[in-house]
Amino acid sequence: xxxxxxxxxxxxxxxxxxxxxxxxxxxxxxxxxxxxxxxxxxxxxxxxxxxxxxxxxxxxxxxxxxxxxxxxxxxxxxxxxxxxxxxxxxxxxxxxxxxxxxxxxxxxxxxxxxxxxxxxxxxxxxxxxxxxxxxxxxxxxxxxxxxxxxxxxxxxxxxxxxxxxxxxxxxxxxxxxxxxxxxxxxxxxxxxxxxxxxxxxxxxxxxxxxxxxxxxxxxxxxxxxxxxxxxxxxxxxxxxxxxxxxxxxxxxxxxxxxxxxxxxxxxxxxxxxxxxxxxxxxxxxxxxxxxxxxxxxxxxxxxxxxxxxxxxxxxxxxxxxxxxxxxxxxxxxxxxxxxxxxxxxxxxxxxxxxxxxxxxxxxxxxxxxxxxxxxxxxxxxxxxxxxxxxxxxxxxxxxxxxxxxxxxxxxxxxxxxxxxxxxxxxxxxxxxxxxxxxxxxxxxxxxxxxxxxxxxxxxxxxxxxxxxxxxxxxxxxxxxxxxxxxxxxxxxxxxxxxxxxxxxxxxxxxxxxxxxxxxxxxxxxxxxxxxxxxxxxxxxxxxxxxxxxxxxxxxxxxxx
Ligand code: ZN
Numbered sequence: 001x002x003x004x005x006x007x008x009x010x011x012x013x014x015x016x017x018x019x020x021x022x023x024x025x026x027x028x029x030x031x032x033x034x035x036x037x038x039x040x041x042x043x044x045x046x047x048x049x050x051x052x053x054x055x056x057x058x059x060x061x062x063x064x065x066x067x068x069x070x071x072x073x074x075x076x077x078x079x080x081x082x083x084x085x086x087x088x089x090x091x092x093x094x095x096x097x098x099x100x101x102x103x104x105x106x107x108x109x110x111x112x113x114x115x116x117x118x119x120x121x122x123x124x125x126x127x128x129x130x131x132x133x134x135x136x137x138x139x140x141x142x143x144x145x146x147x148x149x150x151x152x153x154x155x156x157x158x159x160x161x162x163x164x165x166x167x168x169x170x171x172x173x174x175x176x177x178x179x180x181x182x183x184x185x186x187x188x189x190x191x192x193x194x195x196x197x198x199x200x201x202x203x204x205x206x207x208x209x210x211x212x213x214x215x216x217x218x219x220x221x222x223x224x225x226x227x228x229x230x231x232x233x234x235x236x237x238x239x240x241x242x243x244x245x246x247x248x249x250x251x252x253x254x255x256x257x258x259x260x261x262x263x264x265x266x267x268x269x270x271x272x273x274x275x276x277x278x279x280x281x282x283x284x285x286x287x288x289x290x291x292x293x294x295x296x297x298x299x300x301x302x303x304x305x306x307x308x309x310x311x312x313x314x315x316x317x318x319x320x321x322x323x324x325x326x327x328x329x330x331x332x333x334x335x336x337x338x339x340x341x342x343x344x345x346x347x348x349x350x351x352x353x354x355x356x357x358x359x360x361x362x363x364x365x366x367x368x369x370x371x372x373x374x375x376x377x378x379x380x381x382x383x384x385x386x387x388x389x390x391x392x393x394x395x396x397x398x399x400x401x402x403x404x405x406x407x408x409x410x411x412x413x414x415x416x417x418x419x420x421x422x423x424x425x426x427x428x429x430x431x432x433x434x435x436x437x438x439x440x441x442x443x444x445x446x447x448x449x450x451x452x453x454x455x456x457x458x459x460x461x462x463x464x465x466x467x468x469x470x471x472x473x474x475x476x477x478x479x480x481x482x483x484x485x486x487x488x489x490x491x492x493x494x495x496x497x498x499x500x501x502x503x504x505x506x507x508x509x510x511x512x513x514x515x516x517x518x519x520x521x522x523x524x525x526x527x528x529x530x531x532x533x534x535x536x537x538x539x540x541x542x543x544x545x546x547x548x549x550x551x552x553x554x555x556x557x558x559x560x
Contacts, residue, residue: 004314004340007333009054011077014084020047021088028095034104037096041109041373044092048374049334051085054078056331056340063325063342064317083132090124093117112526113375115227122211123222131207138200142482145192153181160185160477161326167271168278168348175268179466186476187468193476194443200482205439216436220486225380228527231433233541234489241426241492244546246457248554249423252416253460255557267463273413279406281352285319285345288402292355295398301517306363313338315362318355320344328354330361330388334377337369349410352402353392360391368523379524381487383531385494386501389418390516393502397509412557415502418495419553425492427457428478432486447472496540497532499549504536506552 024044031037055078061068062075097117099105106114149160154177166178186193201216208219217231257265259274272278281288289311297304310316315338317324328343339362345351364387368377378384392414400407434449435441441449451472454461463470475481480488505512519535529539538545 001309002313002336002338007053007057007336007338009050009057009333009335011074012051012054012081012085014081017047017051017085018088021092024092025095028092028099031101034101034108037099037101037105038108041096041105045372045374046335048089052374053333053335055082056333060331060340060342065323066325067323083129086124087126087129090121094121097121109372110376110525112227112524113373115527116225116375116380119222119225119227123219125211128207128210131203131210135200135203135207138196138203139483142193142196142479145189145196146479149185149189151181151185153178167268170272170275170277172262172269175272176266176464179268183466183468183473186473190468190473190476194446197446197476197482198443201435201439204485205436216439216485217433220432220436224486224490226528227380228529229541234429236543237489237493237496237540237545238426238430240540240543240546241422242456244550245419245422246459248550249420249458250460251554252420252557256416264462265460267461267466267469273416274409278413279349279403279410280347281349281402282404283402284347288345288351288355289316289318291401292359295395295401298398299395299513301513302367303363303517306366307359309366310339310341310359310362315339316341316343318343318345318351320346328358330358330365332362332365332377334369334374337366339365349403349413352399352410353414356392356395357388360388363387363391364520364523367517367520368525371523371525376524379522379526379531380490380528382490382493383524383528385491386497386532386535386537387516387520389491389494389498390501390519393498394505394513394516396502396505415553416557418499422492422495423457425488425495427453428475428481429486429489429492430457431475432481432488436485450475493528493540496545496549497535497537499553500537500545503548503552 021044024040024047027040028037031040058071058074058078062071065071096102096105097114102114146160151158151160151163153163153166160182163178163182166174169175169178204216204219208214208216211219213219213222221230253265253270256273257263257269260269260272261275262269283291293304293307293311296307318341324344326344328341330339330341332339341355341358341362343351343354343358345355361384364384365377371377396411396414399410403410431450431453434453435446438445449472454472454474468474478488501512501516504515515535519531522531522534526534529541532539540546
């Protein structure tokens with residue numbers, strides 16, 4: 001059996017890849033039948049899997065040890081090569097879209113690949129290459145600025161993620177004082193943060209016009225590969241959230257304030273759900289892996305077998321250590337059909353959440369490893385997150401293994417946070433629509449737009465005497481707004497689906513698990529709404545998608 005130590009992929013040389021790609025292009029053009037073209041597609045697909053495996057290995061090694069000079073060099077090489085490889089890919093995709101055998105090809109490969117390729121082709125043209133380079137530079141500028149933040153608090157230095165741990169501190173004064181210094185950093189850097197974003201918005205708008213789109217919103221959707229919904233559908237979903245979830249979120253915040261005896265509830269109270277502090281797992285990394293083996297074995301339906309394969313193949317790296325990048329993610333090595341989970345356990349309930357979340361991604365990726373195209377190994381982002389957020393809920397009955405007597409408390413906090421997240425996520429999305437509809441607005445006007453979003457979606461929010469945020473600066477902390485435009489609604493669409501799985505699994509655990517596993521097997525072979533409907537879920541773009549969820553949640557959270 002293969003372990004991570006056996007996996008390898010040769011470092012590509014651009015000229016060789018380009019020569020190979022040219023041979024594929026010629027073979028496609030000279031093909032006299034659909035079968036001949038299909039044979040080329042499969043060879044091309046094998047090359048893409050190998051390149052992706054190389055990319056994933058290079059990035060993983062760098063994240064595991066950011067101080068290793070060789071790993072850093074390899075990653076830089078990868079960053080430089082990637083845009084040129086995309087150019088080669090888009091050329092092949094264009095040829096396939098215009099193929100005289102397209103009908104037969106669609107029959108063999110599925111229509112979804114063609115829809116995805118069409119989005120890629122529309123979102124890229126060599127004439128925006130310079131724009132893309134400038135965009136990457138501005139994004140790097142934001143990342144470096146925020147990564148380099150040094151914040152002094154009670155005699156110690158923290159970075160922006162380090163200072164965050166005080167957000168859950170049981171002592172109210174500590175939480176407040178830590179928020180003061182955190183937002184003071186943003187206030188001191190406001191001009192630079194405004195300037196970077198202003199440059200990004202104008203640049204993205206220019207790119208859209210170069211490509212003949214009406215505005216960046218249209219291009220942004222294409223770059224996110226959204227093939228079966230548009231901005232009107234998303235607006236319908238936001239209306240649903242305003243109707244069903246904002247009032248529920250208000251009630252939850254009121255209950256929380258009463259539990260904490262903190263009325264009014266201030267911004268620095270929001271992350272803490274009761275006076276005893278948030279529940280934590282009752283053992284360390286090795287202990288948690290043992291409990292996870294028991295849990296997945298009991299859940300059955302392939303999950304146990306899969307998790308044992310992950311452990312035996314050493315396909316997880318979950319312990320926190322110096323030199324490792326922060327955060328958690330799941331990656332995969334398509335030429336081997338194996339996924340990998342990366343995390344940084346720190347002893348909080350977040351460990352269990354990150355772990356079940358990333359396991360959901362990994363299980364889906366493994367389940368779709370035999371899909372005919374690399375394009376189908378993962379679905380688009382809003383669908384990907386159903387697998388991860390869905391598994392967080394499907395593992396609920398087993399949470400006593402990790403939290404003992406605190407399991408019920410964990411479930412309540414997890415559910416409340418899932419619900420409270422949606423109005424925030426929708427606010428981030430709505431804000432970006434306002435921004436890109438008026439690319440020439442001033443930085444002050446953008447801060448006013450964010451304030452309007454807070455009044456609409458987070459009406460309970462009270463920043464008190466904190467710097468920067470009362471005048472509309474909160475959004476500058478949300479990395480996606482700078483780095484991945486229009487990527488955020490995806491989490492809320494998926495959470496809506498995951499909450500529906502929760503409602504169903506309360507009634508029918510076995511049937512719901514089966515529907516979940518079937519969905520994982522489909523990978524990305526269909527667009528979002530088809531995948532959701534196929535799993536018996538109500539599309540978030542349909543009115544009523546949150547009605548049952550809100551009703552059940554209200555009941556579940558009112559019980560004590
Ligand atoms: Zn995820």
